[in-house]
Amino acid sequence: MAFNINEHQHVRYNPLKDEWVVVSPHRALRPWSGQVETAPTEEVPQFDPKNPLCPGVKRTSGKVTPMYESTYVFTNDFPALLEEGPEPEDSGDPLFQMKAAKGTCRVICYHPHSNVYFSNLSLKEVVCVVHEWINQYVELGKKYSWVQIFENRGAMMGCSNPHPHCQIWASSFLPNEPRIKDKNLREYFKKHKRPMLIDYVEKELLKKERVVYENEEWVVVVPFWAVWPFETMVLPKRQVKRFNDLDCKQIEKLAQTLQVIVAKYDNIFKCNFPYSMGWHGAPTGEHLKENQDHWTFHGMYYPPLLRSATVKKFMVGYELLAQSQRDLSAEKAAAVIRDQPEKRFA
Amino acid sequence: MAFNINEHQHVRYNPLKDEWVVVSPHRALRPWSGQVETAPTEEVPQFDPKNPLCPGVKRTSGKVTPMYESTYVFTNDFPALLEEGPEPEDSGDPLFQMKAAKGTCRVICYHPHSNVYFSNLSLKEVVCVVHEWINQYVELGKKYSWVQIFENRGAMMGCSNPHPHCQIWASSFLPNEPRIKDKNLREYFKKHKRPMLIDYVEKELLKKERVVYENEEWVVVVPFWAVWPFETMVLPKRQVKRFNDLDCKQIEKLAQTLQVIVAKYDNIFKCNFPYSMGWHGAPTGEHLKENQDHWTFHGMYYPPLLRSATVKKFMVGYELLAQSQRDLSAEKAAAVIRDQPEKRFA
Numbered sequence: 001m002a003f004n005i006n007e008h009q010h011v012r013y014n015p016l017k018d019e020w021v022v023v024s025p026h027r028a029l030r031p032w033s034g035q036v037e038t039a040p041t042e043e044v045p046q047f048d049p050k051n052p053l054c055p056g057v058k059r060t061s062g063k064v065t066p067m068y069e070s071t072y073v074f075t076n077d078f079p080a081l082l083e084e085g086p087e088p089e090d091s092g093d094p095l096f097q098m099k100a101a102k103g104t105c106r107v108i109c110y111h112p113h114s115n116v117y118f119s120n121l122s123l124k125e126v127v128c129v130v131h132e133w134i135n136q137y138v139e140l141g142k143k144y145s146w147v148q149i150f151e152n153r154g155a156m157m158g159c160s161n162p163h164p165h166c167q168i169w170a171s172s173f174l175p176n177e178p179r180i181k182d183k184n185l186r187e188y189f190k191k192h193k194r195p196m197l198i199d200y201v202e203k204e205l206l207k208k209e210r211v212v213y214e215n216e217e218w219v220v221v222v223p224f225w226a227v228w229p230f231e232t233m234v235l236p237k238r239q240v241k242r243f244n245d246l247d248c249k250q251i252e253k254l255a256q257t258l259q260v261i262v263a264k265y266d267n268i269f270k271c272n273f274p275y276s277m278g279w280h281g282a283p284t285g286e287h288l289k290e291n292q293d294h295w296t297f298h299g300m301y302y303p304p305l306l307r308s309a310t311v312k313k314f315m316v317g318y319e320l321l322a323q324s325q326r327d328l329s330a331e332k333a334a335a336v337i338r339d340q341p342e343k344r345f346a
Numbered sequence: 347m348a349f350n351i352n353e354h355q356h357v358r359y360n361p362l363k364d365e366w367v368v369v370s371p372h373r374a375l376r377p378w379s380g381q382v383e384t385a386p387t388e389e390v391p392q393f394d395p396k397n398p399l400c401p402g403v404k405r406t407s408g409k410v411t412p413m414y415e416s417t418y419v420f421t422n423d424f425p426a427l428l429e430e431g432p433e434p435e436d437s438g439d440p441l442f443q444m445k446a447a448k449g450t451c452r453v454i455c456y457h458p459h460s461n462v463y464f465s466n467l468s469l470k471e472v473v474c475v476v477h478e479w480i481n482q483y484v485e486l487g488k489k490y491s492w493v494q495i496f497e498n499r500g501a502m503m504g505c506s507n508p509h510p511h512c513q514i515w516a517s518s519f520l521p522n523e524p525r526i527k528d529k530n531l532r533e534y535f536k537k538h539k540r541p542m543l544i545d546y547v548e549k550e551l552l553k554k555e556r557v558v559y560e561n562e563e564w565v566v567v568v569p570f571w572a573v574w575p576f577e578t579m580v581l582p583k584r585q586v587k588r589f590n591d592l593d594c595k596q597i598e599k600l601a602q603t604l605q606v607i608v609a610k611y612d613n614i615f616k617c618n619f620p621y622s623m624g625w626h627g628a629p630t631g632e633h634l635k636e637n638q639d640h641w642t643f644h645g646m647y648y649p650p651l652l653r654s655a656t657v658k659k660f661m662v663g664y665e666l667l668a669q670s671q672r673d674l675s676a677e678k679a680a681a682v683i684r685d686q687p688e689k690r691f692a
């Protein structure tokens with residue numbers, strides 16, 4: 001029998017993480033009798049006087065959210081990282097290492113209305129969101145080594161507020177994920193004299209089988225090494241190292257890309273497709289002075305749903321203790337996303 | 347202000363994974379208005395004629411589960427890994443690497459009754475479970491490089507059947523987690539001429555602040571670098587490399603340890619505490635012939651609950667894109683577990 005990527009088990013390599021994923025397409029048809037989630041389709045009013053992210057509402061901290069009209073940014077009332085604080089001493093023991101961590105956590109509201117999202121905001125409004133991301137990135141990047149912009153969408157992803165918003169956690173340290181990526185991107189660049197992700201995007205554009213959307217500036221693919229069932233990566237066609245390296249054309253086309261990808265996601269299971277998403281670019285702070293030619297700015301979507309609006313992929317025992325595993329091949333997932341309309345179902 | 351490990355933010359190093367975790371104890375008191383889970387307290391009948399893991403019941407595959415009286419092992423009807431199958435060809439491209447994966451997936455029922463678990467099985471019955479783990483490990487370890495024994499407990503952890511059981515996924519490859527551990531354990535051994543985890547357990551026994559239980563042979567600690575709120579590690583006091591290196595005394599005392607730790611977990615929020623757990627020891631298959639003195643056999647529990655039987659820690663945006671983060675310090679979590687009675691609430 002000939003090997004068929006959509007039918008036969010194999011492992012695939014993630015060159016960004018130096019990790020493998022088990023692909024078991026033959027398992028996609030197993031029946032599911034486990035936990036089902038609440039379908040994420042909740043209707044939200046435009047304004048909710050109890051929602052602290054709405055204009056004019058008082059937050060738990062006692063502060064009042066102002067009457068904002070575009071995006072609105074504030075410091076998280078319960079930040080995981082604080083700007084100052086006492087620092088631990090070095091234990092001198094390799095098994096008990098602790099270090100100081102400084103940082104700040106902010107919330108970005110995308111829009112004053114609670115009932116809007118990428119797929120029903122105007123292109124101009126999405127461009128405003130991208131500009132706010134860039135502003136924040138530049139401001140926080142002056143001080144901090146890493147500025148992680150991310151969004152948890154939906155209660156299934158631990159999001160506790162339906163108002164359209166994302167978060168930024170900026171830190172004095174380079175977190176694990178970007179640290180490992182930095183190492184692997186750097187080694188690839190040394191060896192091949194080209195940014196890995198630019199090589200990657202060019203090859204994916206030729207192969208086509210994992211591309212779900214493209215426009216003049218951006219390509220969305222289900223990465224060859226995807227772990228989450230409908231995971232995607234947003235990659236630029238022209239090399240850019242950081243969020244603030246994007247020019248006007250790239251920004252506008254990125255806004256369009258975001259509108260399309262979110263609409264496609266929502267169309268798969270006719271729901272508000274839950275996910276965590278975020279952006280990675282070259283490190284900041286003290287790293288702004290270093291050569292970062294190996295870095296390519298990119299976005300990632302990690303959505304948990306697998307079979308329906310209520311059945312997710314559980315990353316549990318084997319995944320936590322041994323290795324990530326997926327049932328659906330990346331190519332099949334890409335075909336499903338590609339085939340969705342670019343406008344969200346009404 | 348002096349640094350206080352239970353109050354002030356810091357990062358801690360995991361020498362097994364070469365990774366850091368953000369600890370934000372100041373954040374433990376933030377209010378939670380996000381998703382709550384169903385409390386895992388379900389009552390299960392001793393026998394359910396519809397449950398395929400009960401003796402005498404027909405499974406989806408058409409096979410009938412026999413009238414077993416102790417443990418019962420069978421090959422998963424929907425295995426993620428198959429023993430045979432066509433193999434992918436080498437693409438020759440570093441960005442599109444695929445390899446063959448072979449393996450097998452088995453299910454171990456702990457007992458014929460559905461309404462029992464470690465805390466209400468007799469010590470002898472738990473000893474039987476440990477012996478079955480060892481038998482399986484030895485048998486599959488002859489052929490496969492890695493034998494991952496693991497249990498997903500509770501619907502919240504993707505477990506779809508309440509009958510007491512665990513799984514084994516054995517593979518022709520060394521998965522990511524043990525591969526990275528192997529590397530770090532080996533480097534430590536080279537440098538310090540001692541198994542890392544034996545050094546670690548001795549130091550934890552002196553420090554005491556993270557020890558939640560100990561008997562003559564075993565120690566349970568919340569590891570210094572714990573990621574999950576109530577994560578624990580089960581470590582031997584005497585160096586053993588693999589499951590099958592345990593002697594009778596260690597086996598009996600391990601059974602007792604398992605009974606205590608599960609009872610303590612269940613007592614925290616008065617529920618069937620969900621978790622994924624599993625065992626790591628030196629690799630098998632072709633690695634049986636290699637020197638593995640750097641390896642120490644150990645167990646891990648990864649429970650998701652944070653604040654109550656219904657509020658879990660979400661490992662989402664920041665955790666997936668940047669770095670694991672916890673609110674509760676490992677030392678506070680250890681105190682909570684340590685203070686629980688060793689018998690489960692009735």
Ligand SMILES: O=P(O)(O)O[C@H]1O[C@H](CO)[C@@H](O)[C@H](O)[C@H]1O
Pocket residue numbers: 034313314315316317318319325498503504505506
């Ligand atoms: O094989 P099960 O119990 O049906 O499946 C469960 O455990 C597996 C191993 O951790 C995971 O891959 C699945 O996502 C999870 O639902």
Ligand SMILES: O=P(O)(O)O[C@H]1O[C@H](CO)[C@@H](O)[C@H](O)[C@H]1O
Pocket residue numbers: 152157158159160380659660661662663664665671
């Ligand atoms: O800050 P939030 O949205 O309340 O919290 C959510 O996102 C954080 C960052 O990924 C996680 O640490 C929390 O577990 C999750 O519930």
